[in-house]
Amino acid sequence: MRVLVLNGPNLNLLGLREPEIYGSMTLSELEEEVRRAAETRGVEVQFFQSNQEGMLIDRLHQARGWADVVLLNGGGLTHTSVSLRDAVVGVGIPVIEIHLSNVHARETFRRRSLMAPVTVGQISGFGPCSYLLGLEAAIHVVKQQNRDPSSPRS
Secondary structure (H helix, E strand, C coil), X not given: CEEEEEECCCHHHCCCCCHHHHCCCCHHHHHHHHHHHHHXXXXXXXXXXXXXXXXXXXXXHHCCCCCCEEEEECHHHXXXXXXXXXXXXXXXXXXXXXXCCCHHHCCHHHHCCCCHHHCCEEEECCCCHHHHHHHHHHHHHHHHHHHCCCCCCC
């Protein structure tokens, strides 16, 4: 099983940017924690972060044929990017939306996700554990697909 973890704008600043909201763990530390958890579950994982919308879309396109599931933390693009949303729909890979903070308990504009209607589900508010929960959800999604004979990826 293969999982792509996509991180959007400003996630490269984890550990520095608003630690009272996002915590003190850096992106590389978070990736290492997810990598270790993935290895214990027999999951191959790749990570990609960009502050540029087009690069995230390109990487999502490249995941076709490789990734079984995508974990997506689109950062601020979650609330604004029709193009990223359309790419999620277009690639035909199950996507799980991930957020470190509870976006529903924050500013009003963060409560609206353009991704939510086109993803398998959303995990938010658990800090770095949101990614680990996303990994577990990804494993569940693939198992469910493999049980469903009508699934195009089984």
